Amino acid sequence: MKKKILVIIGYAVLIYASIAGAAYMNQRNMIYIPSLAQKALIKDTKIPNQEEITVTTKDGLKLYGWYSPPKSPSFPTIVMFHGNGGNVTWSAELLKPYAQKGYGTLSAEYRGYSGNPGNPTTYN
Numbered sequence: 001m002k003k004k005i006l007v008i009i010g011y012a013v014l015i016y017a018s019i020a021g022a023a024y025m026n027q028r029n030m031i032y033i034p035s036l037a038q039k040a041l042i043k044d045t046k047i048p049n050q051e052e053i054t055v056t057t058k059d060g061l062k063l064y065g066w067y068s069p070p071k072s073p074s075f076p077t078i079v080m081f082h083g084n085g086g087n088v089t090w091s092a093e094l095l096k097p098y099a100q101k102g103y104g105t106l107s108a109e110y111r112g113y114s115g116n117p118g119n120p121t122t123y124n
Helices: 002-025 027-031 088-100
Strands: 051-056 062-068 077-081 104-108
Touching (some): 002 027, 077 088, 088 104
Parallel strands (some): 077 104
Antiparallel strands (some): 051 062
């Protein structure tokens, strides 16, 4: 009887260790969930005067984002990042009311998201 219990406990430990090991090895894939959509289309947000901008990183990647200038120099620009899932259209939608009131808006996009090159887990 004792031997059976030890075998069962051994299998349980082995299964648990396998699941924990797999979760550890894939944790980056579970944290960063890029949108499967290709490059988002700026026309989908209908924010006035919004244009696509490109930023070149230190390691030479060209990442895009969407920028709408403020109505006047007295209005600040609000920068928004969409979080670990989705794409730039999500933050642009949240910024639309501010852009309509005259604030500048910048919807930034990450490495590896929505058609941008790179991997979200690497940076310089």
